[in-house]
């Protein structure tokens with residue numbers, strides 16, 4: 328059984344980073360390219376005013392713009408999204424394309440995927456973002472949802488130290504649930 332789940336997860340990872348394909352055994356429950364008809368849109372993500380913008384650099388199939396999140400002073404200009412999910416257990420896969428800025432300390436950007444409720448995050452996995460070229464990062468996890476829980480996602484350029492300022496770009500967020 329464990330082997331089967333691993334195999335399923337691996338097949339989902341391959342499919343997730345190629346949006347031309349549609350996984351026959353999974354349901355796409357979120358797709359955000361941070362734009363509507365080529366104009367930048369926060370797509371109902373909760374963002375940090377003044378530290379969030381759009382950029383013309385995008386990954387392949389990323390459309391016209393990406394989301395630009397800035398870490399400035401001691402403020403982590405992150406973006407968070409919570410959506411209602413089906414109750415019960417499920418294998419969920421989260422993927423996001425990201426690009427770190429050249430002056431960014433290594434491994435400071437990150438993405439979190441998990442479960443939250445009105446009091447905060449109650450289950451989470453984190454992937455560290457490391458590359459200065461567009462790269463697809465993926466998290467696969469078995470998540471459990473009860474009444475009042477949300478599917479939780481956080482995109483962050485990282486928490487700066489001192490007066491350092493840098494930004495990270497994000498695009499094409501996908502969430503799929505294995506059937």
Ligand SMILES: [Ca+2]
Pocket residue numbers: 360361362385389390391392393498499
């Ligand atoms: Ca886009």
